[in-house]
Amino acid sequence: MAKLNNNYLKLKAGYLFPEIGRRVKSFSDSNPEDSEKIIRCGIGDVTEPLPLAARDAMKSAVDELGSHDTFRGYGPEQGYEFLRCAIANGDYRTNNISVDDDEIFVSDGSKCDTGNILDIFGNNNRIAITDPVYPVYVDTNVMAGNTGEANDDGTYSGIHYMPCNPLNSFVPEIPDEPVDLIYLCYPNNPTGATATKEQLEHWVSYAKEHGSIILYDAAYQAFIQDPEIPKSIYEIDGARDCAIEFRSFSKNGGFTGVRCAFTVVPKELMAETDSGDRKPLHPLWSRRQSTKFNSVSYPVQRAAEALYNDEGKNQINNLITHYMSNAEKLRGACSDIGLSVYGGKNAPYVWVACPENIDSWGMFDKMLNEANVVITPGSGFGKAGEGFFRISAFNSDENVTKVCDRLKSIL
């Protein structure tokens, strides 16, 4: 008889967003007159139109597919050279970071890639994950059999959790036990924290010493305003020996519905075989993508390429300016009413300590019931998130102004 993957049975129900949905629905049903006023600052989804440069490029690529002479069928599974080159140049070589075109693997999302990357690793790695954390890192390790059962507090045995809190500025300490795969995400989802060059140097140095690999999620790098904060792990000497970087067009180019991202796997990067040899990971990921993926829609790849021309870059800048102006307003409103505010300076997420005597879900209910604003309870991202809530700056200027006013009126 066919057997299923028992690891899936360890997964906790996708608790956070369904529970948010349930509470919002219950509120709307009981208060139909208020339901139209609800403003959603929960999920980190963009709200502003797709940049014109991307739209124009996509439409001309569709036209190309309409003619015999310019029709394209299967493209290279790792992405078209025109896009890999635009990325390696525009995001790395222009900033004096050495990345070859063929170290760029175009994909349909960083969520997908941070999950799929586990395909090329053994199931005997020790996994280090921050708390709070983007839940996909945890769940994909559960699915892959890299953890034990769930504990009562929502953690999984077999994962090394690294608490992040105001004391460490939401950048974890170096673990006191050896770990092999280390998930770092900066600017951070959900806390909006960033890591300094010195902090990342410590991590790279640890990883090189222990043969660990850093899985560096830089999906929010475009929001970094402070020139001292690294946008790429490869700004750190030695990172090419120990880090894979994930980036996305979702948040800078507004591509959450268009789907394009990429992963950088340096050719120097090695991992150990069962027999103790060290082998490069680049050919494994390339083989994985060739076998289980067929790259991204051609018009989408042309749209992503267009984000690197002058028009595209300007349009991205305008989007970033818009969202970061929202973040500043939200930070200001929270500060004005005496709350401790983190993030939101170099990230589109504002991470706020709940008022005294209110926990994360209590704050969620208060915001929903009294301000008709949906936020995300920090505890949904892990137990170290308890006592905090996240406000997303992905919204219209008008809505953010309303959210700020309502925050002030209820606290």
Place this chain on the structure above:
Amino acid sequence: MAKLNNNYLKLKAGYLFPEIGRRVKSFSDSNPEDSEKIIRCGIGDVTEPLPLAARDAMKSAVDELGSHDTFRGYGPEQGYEFLRCAIANGDYRTNNISVDDDEIFVSDGSKCDTGNILDIFGNNNRIAITDPVYPVYVDTNVMAGNTGEANDDGTYSGIHYMPCNPLNSFVPEIPDEPVDLIYLCYPNNPTGATATKEQLEHWVSYAKEHGSIILYDAAYQAFIQDPEIPKSIYEIDGARDCAIEFRSFSKNGGFTGVRCAFTVVPKELMAETDSGDRKPLHPLWSRRQSTKFNSVSYPVQRAAEALYNDEGKNQINNLITHYMSNAEKLRGACSDIGLSVYGGKNAPYVWVACPENIDSWGMFDKMLNEANVVITPGSGFGKAGEGFFRISAFNSDENVTKVCDRLKSIL
């Protein structure tokens, strides 16, 4: 130290298409005057323009993304309801096959899905695969650790191979040992064979008796001309209890570069847990897609939807007619010169027995050197493919006429 997935080291080098590429390049380098004459009938990639209905739908969806009022960010990970419903209606319910909208999972390719589906299965299943076979089924099982090492003849220990040949009309016998996951692909890639209703009934009956699951790849169903041949495994009574079906817009809608496909997971379908319970697979695949996928680009989903309106259906019919007319010409030319021809009647692949005393690669070289035509050697799809070659009907009318003339001139 980080450990890699040792199963990847068992993979044979992706031998077939790189070797074809090497031989074509070597021929072109030595015969520059002939290299422009080369016609490629190897890889199964479409050549005709994308249907206008799909292009128009895609471009208006791009325009929608350009306006605040109609902008869409993240869509449902399983696909938009408009597309799931169009598929379930257009491909199934219209044909009196019961499939619910939420049993349709939209994806970026059948190749991806036939690989990714292994995520939800345990690694203690006995795998049955036809020989010859689409190599992705084999390689993804190797990667997932479902096989032993490669043998000298290119097979892997731990896989139950089911030979397909003229004696069984390229539809395998029911195995004489129990198997849990059974890959069937009809119309078949590479042989172009189809399975009758009676043959599929035997398989469904076997699967139900043994608790096996049939992974039914129907990517080429649109090419079926004979109304007696099932287009879906769900035309067979009981198949909802034992089969997952994979379909794609790649070959009917010319979407190989646009990327859209879908997988049907009936809610009745069960597999066994370690403790011997039977649990449904539908929630596992749904969770897998929610966690490791973000669905397909919105404009691409609109393009796929448009293939189900009258204009789209007409345009698909024209494409199928075009490619099947090519297949008929290729079949005729091979028959005329006395070769035994299979496939090509309900599939875009013509599968031909090599002339006496020429093996698959010998025929490849002869075709390349003497006719300047690239075909695929049958042995590249498995040892039972030795002595055959595949000609793809995906080409222009003009090229196919030339291929027929050249075939006749060299044999």
